[in-house]
Structures are given as C-alpha cells and as structure tokens.
Amino acid sequence: MTNSGKSPTEQTLLTALAQGDESALRQIFDRYYNGLLGAVFRIVPDEDTCQDLVQEVFVELWRKRADLDIHTSLQAYLRRAAVNRALNHLKTQRRIQLQESDDWATTVDTSPSDIRQLEKQESLEAALHKAIELLPEKCRLVFSLSRFEHMSHREIAAQLDISVKTIENQITKAMKLLREVLLHSRDLSPVVIWILNYWWGHRG
Amino acid sequence: MQDNDYIVLLHKHLSGEISPAEQTTLDAWLQSSTENARLADDLRLAWEKSEGYEKTFDTDLDAAFGKVQARIRTEEQPIRATFVRSQLLRVAATIALLLAGVWGFRHFYHVEAPAQMVVSSPTGNKEVTLPDGTQVWLREGAEVAYPAAFAGNTRPVQLKGEAYFKVAHDASKPFRVQMEDGKGSVEVLGTQFNVRQNAEEIAVTVREGKVRFAPETQSNGVVLTAGKKAVLNKARRQIVTENVLTFNELSWQSGGLEFVRTPLRQVVRDLQTYYNAQITLGNSNMLDCTYTAPLTRQPLEKVLESLSLTYQMQWEKTGANAYRLTGGSCQ
Known part of the structure; x- marks a missing residue:
C-alpha cells in the first residue's frame, strides 16, 4: 500500500x-x-x-x-x-418541561463594565465554563444547542417543540448571566459562585 | 423594542443567523449609546470565550466497544431465530400437506392447530370482542392476533401498535398480551389498561385493576395498579413507573378529556396534545392551580373560555393554532 x-x-x-x-x-x-x-x-x-x-x-x-x-x-x-x-x-x-412562563424575567441588572481591566483570560474561560454548567437546565440546553450545535432559534424551537419566543427568552437569560460572570470575573471566588447559585436557584 | 429584544439580536448576530434588516436595527441601537456598544462587546467576549466548554472523556474504549458488540449480537439473534422458525414452519406445513395427501382428510384434521384470528385497523380505531368476552379497542394502525378459542391455561394475544383492553375476568386463565417484537408482555386476570409501543418504548397505562408488565429480560416484571403507568425503554432495558395525572392520553379511546384536580401545567399539556395546538400560560403562578372539568369534544376556544372564566384569566389567539392565557389567580 x-x-x-x-x-x-x-x-x-x-x-x-x-x-x-x-x-x-x-x-x-x-x-x-x-x-x-x-x-x-x-x-x-x-x-x-x-x-x-x-x-x-x-x-x-x-x-x-x-x-x-x-x-x-x-x-x-x-x-x-x-x-x-x-x-x-x-x-x-419527559425531562424537559420547558413550560412557557415568564419566570426568567427577574434577571439581575447589569452595570457598565470595563473588559480591558480583565487580567487573567484563563480564569475568565474557566469561570464561563463553570457558569454554563450552573445555568438552569433548560437555559443551558438551549444555549448549548445554539452555541455548540449551531442550531438556529427556529431549529431549536422545532426540536424541543416549544415556541421561538421561549427559546429567545432562554437565550437572553443565558447571555445576561454569562455577562454577569464576565463582569465579576476579576474577583471570581467561591463567594461569586455562591451568588450565582443564589440567583439561579437550584439546577433543574 | 426592549433591551431583551436587542440581546436576542446580538445573539443572532453572534450565531450568524441575523437577517440584514435585523442587523440594520441592531447597528442603529449600538450607535445610539456607548453602554449598548459595551454590552455588545461583553456578550461577544462571553460568547467567544465559552467556545471550549466541553467535558473531556477518556473512556475505556475496549469496554465501551464491548457493549456495542453485545447490543449488536442481541439484536441480530432474534432476527436469525425468526428466520429459522419461519423456515421450520414452512417445512412443517409442507410435511402436513404431504401427510394430508397420504392419509387423507381425517389425519390432517387432527394435526391442525387452533385457528389464529387477526384483526387490524389500518384506517381508523376499531373495537374487537375476543372469544372470552374481552373488549379490545385498536388504535389506527394497530393489529391484534388471538386464537379462535382460548383452549390452554392462558389467554395469549399478540399486539402490534396501540390498544386499550377491557379484560373479562377469569382468575383461572391469565390474559397475556405479547408485544410484536417480543420485548415485553402484560399479564392480567381482569382489568382495563392501555398499551402503546414504538421502536424505542412500550408504555402501559392501567385504568382499573392490576397488571404485571414484564420486559423480555425479566420474567417477573413490575406490578402496576390503577393510575400507574410504566414505560419500558427497549434499548436500556429499563422500566420507569409514574403516577398518571390524567388518563387523557387515552382520550383516543374514551373520546374526550377529563380533569380531576389536575394542575394547570398538565391541563395545558393535555390540551396541546388533544387539540394539536400551542398554548402558552403567561402567568407562571398558575401552573399548580388545579382544574376539574369533564370536557366532551368541545372546540378548544370554548375550553379556553371556561378555563379563563374559572380563574379570571384572559385568552387570546396568537397564531394559526396558538393561544396565550394571561393573568388570573388560583382562587
């Protein structure tokens, strides 16, 4: 050969x-x-x-x-x-119970950030990965399908048999929370992880 | 538009599914304030940095492939077995014919097995009464095979597809439903239950009495009482039992929906399935409110109307087959 x-x-x-x-x-x-x-x-x-x-x-x-x-x-x-x-x-x-509801709407306010001050890129990535892991189940699922399987909002909606609006709500929630992590990544510590857990409640 | 709508647009931009018109809207918003632009920068960074999120696996490939092989073997075996069996049957039939030719009609009559009846329902639901008085409702596409007379110690029946059984009581002769692929069986003395099967699962829902549901691998199986449902995952050979909140998945047989102190989250699910519609419950506080009503073949909008009246909710039509309920309180 x-x-x-x-x-x-x-x-x-x-x-x-x-x-x-x-x-x-x-x-x-x-x-x-x-x-x-x-x-x-x-x-x-x-x-x-x-x-x-x-x-x-x-x-x-x-x-x-x-x-x-x-x-x-x-x-x-x-x-x-x-x-x-x-x-x-x-x-x-039947593990997905993506009930159409507006419980996501109570997200935290974001404050202006300055990313240039972020020093350790390594820890930012680690923090983001940790954050994705901690996202509420349905939120993490929708985000993952978009981010890693490159599925469009419409495709995800069709696959999970729920409305595009709900998908967009979940995406919004995920994006906002990831931004929070980014804003806090400078002093990311167990305290912040605790805060994240507190905000997001227990994982579904 | 609200901030959240722009986050959706930003996300569409990042994932590359934004339309030119949406991009124009987004650009205008980004230019309108530095805070918006900063938000966009943050989201882009978060998006990019999240890329490597993946758990790394380092599995024992030999062991894992062993399991794949085992599954391939178990799958190929029954196919061969049926093939051999049908060959044998053909040979047996040939011999029987030869015997009939040689020894004449009386001898042939003696070796003949009890006739097997087959009833199928290719175009719609169908009701069948078996020799023992058991009633079977076949759902469209289902098929049931049974002997013309239940001669032995059991009442064996083969089922393809979905059916609802109302079994005539006979404690001396258990009634046994065998699934088409041999992957499960249900044994009862007298009761009412539903069997639904597809390539992945077999689901048994018991409305009255008690049944024993056994997958091929376990001879004992699980005992289900009224109000229980068990789902067998064929690939994982695992049975999950649950309490049935409503019997509305059996509405194809009973002809209507019925709610008895059913949480609204389940009511919405049942309505969506039954009416093939999309129903949104805007107020999440309502999910656990319970609803009691018999609903016999009413149009969906009528149902939504009475639901809204009960809980002071408003309903609106949001699409061809989509509705939204808002407001309301449990009292």
Whole structure:
C-alpha cells in the first residue's frame, strides 16, 4: 500500500463497514467515541446515559451499514446522529418541561463594565465554563444547542417543540448571566459562585 | 423594542443567523449609546470565550466497544431465530400437506392447530370482542392476533401498535398480551389498561385493576395498579413507573378529556396534545392551580373560555393554532 502509515481514509472505512467488517466499526468507534460523548454530555449531563446514547449511535451505524448515504463528513454525520438521539432521549424521558412562563424575567441588572481591566483570560474561560454548567437546565440546553450545535432559534424551537419566543427568552437569560460572570470575573471566588447559585436557584 | 429584544439580536448576530434588516436595527441601537456598544462587546467576549466548554472523556474504549458488540449480537439473534422458525414452519406445513395427501382428510384434521384470528385497523380505531368476552379497542394502525378459542391455561394475544383492553375476568386463565417484537408482555386476570409501543418504548397505562408488565429480560416484571403507568425503554432495558395525572392520553379511546384536580401545567399539556395546538400560560403562578372539568369534544376556544372564566384569566389567539392565557389567580 502506498499510504502505509496513514490511517485508512473515511471512504475506505465506510466501504469496509458496508461489507460487514466489524474491525472498521471499531476503528470508527475509537476515533470518534470520546468526542461524541463530550458533545452529548452538554445536552444530557449524565455520564451513564451519554455512554448508552453514543453506543447506540454505533449500533445504529452498524444496523444501517449497507445503505448509508453520508453527504457530510463521517464525523459530522455521527455528531448529528448523537445529538438527535440525545434530544429524543430528553423528549421520551419527559425531562424537559420547558413550560412557557415568564419566570426568567427577574434577571439581575447589569452595570457598565470595563473588559480591558480583565487580567487573567484563563480564569475568565474557566469561570464561563463553570457558569454554563450552573445555568438552569433548560437555559443551558438551549444555549448549548445554539452555541455548540449551531442550531438556529427556529431549529431549536422545532426540536424541543416549544415556541421561538421561549427559546429567545432562554437565550437572553443565558447571555445576561454569562455577562454577569464576565463582569465579576476579576474577583471570581467561591463567594461569586455562591451568588450565582443564589440567583439561579437550584439546577433543574 | 426592549433591551431583551436587542440581546436576542446580538445573539443572532453572534450565531450568524441575523437577517440584514435585523442587523440594520441592531447597528442603529449600538450607535445610539456607548453602554449598548459595551454590552455588545461583553456578550461577544462571553460568547467567544465559552467556545471550549466541553467535558473531556477518556473512556475505556475496549469496554465501551464491548457493549456495542453485545447490543449488536442481541439484536441480530432474534432476527436469525425468526428466520429459522419461519423456515421450520414452512417445512412443517409442507410435511402436513404431504401427510394430508397420504392419509387423507381425517389425519390432517387432527394435526391442525387452533385457528389464529387477526384483526387490524389500518384506517381508523376499531373495537374487537375476543372469544372470552374481552373488549379490545385498536388504535389506527394497530393489529391484534388471538386464537379462535382460548383452549390452554392462558389467554395469549399478540399486539402490534396501540390498544386499550377491557379484560373479562377469569382468575383461572391469565390474559397475556405479547408485544410484536417480543420485548415485553402484560399479564392480567381482569382489568382495563392501555398499551402503546414504538421502536424505542412500550408504555402501559392501567385504568382499573392490576397488571404485571414484564420486559423480555425479566420474567417477573413490575406490578402496576390503577393510575400507574410504566414505560419500558427497549434499548436500556429499563422500566420507569409514574403516577398518571390524567388518563387523557387515552382520550383516543374514551373520546374526550377529563380533569380531576389536575394542575394547570398538565391541563395545558393535555390540551396541546388533544387539540394539536400551542398554548402558552403567561402567568407562571398558575401552573399548580388545579382544574376539574369533564370536557366532551368541545372546540378548544370554548375550553379556553371556561378555563379563563374559572380563574379570571384572559385568552387570546396568537397564531394559526396558538393561544396565550394571561393573568388570573388560583382562587
């Protein structure tokens, strides 16, 4: 083989997969499994469930191996399949109760900031990540679908079966709260985390 | 427009889904004050810096792939089994015909199994009465198979799709519903319950009496009493039971909705499903107010009208099939 040393291309892997070669499935699995877990975990923050859901993506890939019709990259295809599975999981578990309500409206007032004074970029990122983790469940979900799955407001609304208006409310809430973190990031401490928890209530 | 609307526009700008017209509106707002511009800067920074948010996993790939393989095996087995079985049946049928030819009608008559009846409801709901007097309401697309006479010690029935059962009581002969893919069964003596199944789940809702619901893997399963619902997730082989707040998911069989001290959050959900509409409850204080009313095939707007009257709410139509309830109080 002329390309020894290179990993087999996706097309080669897919061809082998279509012929029922299980080692091809294993290679695809090794390449993408952990990454897919990371993506799914943002939607369903439960490790065991994520493992289940992502494993099921590969079972499905195997099931459909003979008639796969992938127009994007294999990675993008698997990512989409995993995300859809995670969203379906939420629906069937009825864990999302995105009731249309205006309880988000009581957000805190923001004060003028001066970002240039922010010194430690590292801690800002860490603070933001922590903040996303602490967002109320529905808020974090909507934000994650927008930020990381690049879904539009309309798409998210359709996927979660709720109105665009509610999506926009949740997005607004998330953006405001992230800004708060940014404003406080200079002296981010357990006290601020406590304050955030206090504001946002317990996680759903 | 309010500040929150501009935050939505800023977000659309950051996520790249803003329309040219919206961008123009946004630009004008940004130029109108330095505070607006600062807000925009902050949001951009927060947006950009949030990019790396991802938990890193370092799973034992051998173990995880082992589970994938195990699932593939369990899935492929039943397919092979059915294939072999149908081959066997074909052989058996051929032999039976040969025997019939050789030994004549009387011998053939002796080896014949009790006739299997099949009733399906491809175009609408259908009611079937089984030999023991049990009534079955098949939902559109469902199919039930049962012997012409329940000769053995049990009353076995196979079900595809969704059905509501009103089982005739017979303590000596348990009534057993087997799901089409063999992934679960329900056993009862006499009761009323509903079975709904799709590729992912089997849901059993008990209205009266007591049933035992068993997935393929567990022979014992769970015992469900009236007002309980159990959902079996086929992939995870896990049963989750819950209390039924309303039986309105069975409205396809009963023909109407009914609320008995039902929290409004559930009322709204049931109305949305039944009328296929979008209903917004503007006042979140109302979510836990309870509502009691039998509603028999009234138009949705009538229902909203009486709901509004009960709680001093206002309702308005906000779209083709969308409504919004505002105001109100529980008293």
